[in-house]
Amino acid sequence: MKRPSTTTARNANVASDKYQRILDAAIEVIANHGFFHSRVSEIAERAGVADGTIYLYFKNKDELLMAAIDSAFHRFIARARTALKEVSDPREKLRTIAFLHLEGLGSNRSLAIVFQTELRHSAKFLAEFSHNMMVEYFDLIKSVLREGQEARVFDAELSVTIAAHCFFGAVDEIVTTWILADREREYHLSGLADSIVEIVLKGIETGNKHGH
Amino acid sequence: MKRPSTTTARNANVASDKYQRILDAAIEVIANHGFFHSRVSEIAERAGVADGTIYLYFKNKDELLMAAIDSAFHRFIARARTALKEVSDPREKLRTIAFLHLEGLGSNRSLAIVFQTELRHSAKFLAEFSHNMMVEYFDLIKSVLREGQEARVFDAELSVTIAAHCFFGAVDEIVTTWILADREREYHLSGLADSIVEIVLKGIETGNKHGH
DNA sequence: ATCCCCAGTGAATGATATTCATTTTCCGAT
DNA sequence: ATCGGAAAATGAATATCATTCACTGGGGAT
Numbered sequence: 001m002k003r004p005s006t007t008t009a010r011n012a013n014v015a016s017d018k019y020q021r022i023l024d025a026a027i028e029v030i031a032n033h034g035f036f037h038s039r040v041s042e043i044a045e046r047a048g049v050a051d052g053t054i055y056l057y058f059k060n061k062d063e064l065l066m067a068a069i070d071s072a073f074h075r076f077i078a079r080a081r082t083a084l085k086e087v088s089d090p091r092e093k094l095r096t097i098a099f100l101h102l103e104g105l106g107s108n109r110s111l112a113i114v115f116q117t118e119l120r121h122s123a124k125f126l127a128e129f130s131h132n133m134m135v136e137y138f139d140l141i142k143s144v145l146r147e148g149q150e151a152r153v154f155d156a157e158l159s160v161t162i163a164a165h166c167f168f169g170a171v172d173e174i175v176t177t178w179i180l181a182d183r184e185r186e187y188h189l190s191g192l193a194d195s196i197v198e199i200v201l202k203g204i205e206t207g208n209k210h211g212h
Numbered sequence: 213m214k215r216p217s218t219t220t221a222r223n224a225n226v227a228s229d230k231y232q233r234i235l236d237a238a239i240e241v242i243a244n245h246g247f248f249h250s251r252v253s254e255i256a257e258r259a260g261v262a263d264g265t266i267y268l269y270f271k272n273k274d275e276l277l278m279a280a281i282d283s284a285f286h287r288f289i290a291r292a293r294t295a296l297k298e299v300s301d302p303r304e305k306l307r308t309i310a311f312l313h314l315e316g317l318g319s320n321r322s323l324a325i326v327f328q329t330e331l332r333h334s335a336k337f338l339a340e341f342s343h344n345m346m347v348e349y350f351d352l353i354k355s356v357l358r359e360g361q362e363a364r365v366f367d368a369e370l371s372v373t374i375a376a377h378c379f380f381g382a383v384d385e386i387v388t389t390w391i392l393a394d395r396e397r398e399y400h401l402s403g404l405a406d407s408i409v410e411i412v413l414k415g416i417e418t419g420n421k422h423g424h
Numbered sequence: 425a426t427c428c429c430c431a432g433t434g435a436a437t438g439a440t441a442t443t444c445a446t447t448t449t450c451c452g453a454t
Numbered sequence: 455a456t457c458g459g460a461a462a463a464t465g466a467a468t469a470t471c472a473t474t475c476a477c478t479g480g481g482g483a484t
Contacts, residue, residue: 034334124245
């Protein structure tokens, strides 16, 4: 093997224009055809590079997808962290996270498709991503939930982990539905943030236990 | 082309043993390697048939996966419908659905992996499945929610669609976490049904609106 | 001006999905 | 029991990509 191949074949020059062009092209092409049916040659063509060039930047097709998702996710998490600094009420923080999540994907359909479909590609793939990124996102959600419990606005007996899954699951599911919905009937994804959060909030807030 | 090839290349003999053997093999192999890295020849070998035989039963690799998922899903929906007949309280019905969902996947790890990862394969793929199967599942959930609203146990002002997404999303997310979790720390998926449903129920039940 | 260096290239290679000419199995008619 | 032909099944041949690698061109150092 010519190149010892670290995880990403090239680490220098990552800032290069070409690197990002390939990532963008990958998102577009994969969103259109799905990972399996996407030809590396088509991604290369759309990015304006030769087929082989892709392999200077990424070890293989899998890692190309992974890098594209990673890159987008990093941006999302960074934006979320910044936005949360402006807010103090834990309920409002959850609304903010839901809004950013829905807005980030709702404003870029190709990215949303890749996140909701290709990210879940193979278990190994998902596990690796999950470990790096999802954990970070979940930690963010959980820290808000814990904060809310300490402030006595969220039920202190609740499992923070389970509640976080409910919150994330609900938001995530709404996105999946959106990308499958008739493109005609365009509705704004971020407009749904409040309705979802309202249900989840009522579910986790302090107050009369629900009847059994 | 020799065979006019309907959606599934063969419709007669679908009950054949060989058909089911191929489906089972597909689930196992795809759960292990992911769809992209699964070789049709390995599925054929595990099913004890020749490579070409697969194509007598399924048009291509995509439709093989689709058929495997469809088949498992049909069984789930049928079981759910039957079980719900025994229950009348809408809250209890939701618990039943969550339990069956978690039990059905929790007792077959390979199937769970395929459902949580490969099902979401490509948007077109997901859309097609979604249309056939998911709609049925969602209708089931929604009908329970509507029933609960009529019985005044669930908030009548709630959007049934949104609430259904919250419910499904929460359950679905728990399954994803389970397949990614350390295999060592085996816990029973179905044991989580009540915790999740408790949160969702409290979120949708009639009662004091939550503070804002 | 000459020499490195290395990003970039794209034709060659290898892997594997799919096809199809052939073989085997099955079954009703005689 | 035997035959004939249709239905199933086979697996070698083909087609389609992912991936490799021997080569090219340009720019910075000497």
